Amino acid sequence: MIELKNVSFSYEKDRPVIRDLSFRIADGESVGLIGANGAGKSTVLKLILGLCSGQGQVLIDGEELTRENLYRIRGKLGFVLQNSDNQMFMPTVYEDMIFGPLNYGATREEADRRVDAVLDRLGLQDLKHRHNHRISGGEKRMAAIATILAMEPKAILMDEPSSALDPYNRRIVINTIRELPQTKLITSHDLDMILDTCERVILLDGGQIVADGPAEVILRDKALLEGHRMELPLRLAR
């Protein structure tokens, strides 16, 4: 579904952020992308979405991203931004949620139906008509996730979905992610969440892959994680 072939990228000249990165994510797979701060996780997501482009190839469903197919291909991808403030731009949660579906040709009735289905599932009906800048950080994060789910994308990319959430909402998000049938690529420092939601883990350091394998194996490898400024998931540390 998602494939990177020898991708390199730098924001500033002579300071590469991503170096010769290649990996493949199959349909329906859920993958955790982990690494220390500044390892390049968010940048990888941006490359996949075509928000920035460097050398190498990014393929979605076997198609290379180009200017012409950007709109169509982005309809297959849902992206939850690291900072929800930058994701929600309509006055109310409801209006934000119907924005994506309408742009991709859904009728208003269809969009309304999807919004209600997602809000019910996440238990967020109270938020529906709230003002985006009058809800708390965690509520905004939940709303941002809801916005993306309402688009019913084929693959979901999430940048730190569990940050700013209280334990209860974190659990809801984890359960929701687990139930989603879509392909998932999730970055997080919350390794317990990664362990709960992903079957495969890719560990990045300095823009390169240092490990790629089953979550159960990589997240138990204390020496590997500590060698790259990470720690064992709390659950496994005991």
Place this chain on the structure above:
Amino acid sequence: MNKMEKALYELSEMDDLAAQRSPVHGLCPMAKLLSTIAYIIVAVSFHKYDLSGLVPMVLWPVFLFQLSGIPVRTCFYKLRIVLPLVMAVGLFNPFFDRAAMLRIGTVAVSGGVISMLTLMLKGVLCLMASFLLMATTPIDHLCAALRKLHVPGMLVTLLLLTYRYVGVMTEELAIMTEAYHLRSPGQKGIHISAWGSFLGQLLLRSMDRAEELYSSMQLRGYHEHFHYADIKPCTVRDGIYTICCVGLFLLLRLVNVAQLLGSLFVR
């Protein structure tokens, strides 16, 4: 709440006002937009000495305030910054135009004073009318109506995004002033030495955010045209309202009601 957060709150209050329910809120956006435009055109077209003819034009906003339940006080409070500017426009007229126009008792009133008052009143009336439109119609409904009137999509989107951008910038300003004050206790305002970097940072930060917001829009399929809210189609009631409004404005423009009423009593 610091000053900026208050400003932000005020901004969202406009959205709240627009979301209320009343006979005026229930009218279709198109009817409100057209009648407001007609009102402004008629109000502006009054002759500069025709103060007595212009005064009855006050009736319409007053009527709308009553009907919509929006407090007049809120209007003047929100317009407190622009009102003086608009009022200042005619301030110099009395110095240029000194010919006496009429006498009240022994005091001669010059043409300049009359035209100044007319100009001020025109400004206030137009502002009130625009405020009423904004306070009774959500911004995206208004934009949808503009699109229906075939105003170019570019312009309408620009209007909408500008409206939103002001919010983003104010939000950044709120965060920055708070961060500044937490680290400079007991200081009022922002020290002049910090203004340069403060302003630069503000611009960069709000540009960064605007860019991210924009890519978030693009990721959700935004390209070129915006899906504006589905506005209610206009009904017969809306048609009648618009026609009555325009009729009333024309009547007030052509017939000097104040003089007419006066002449009934004073022979």
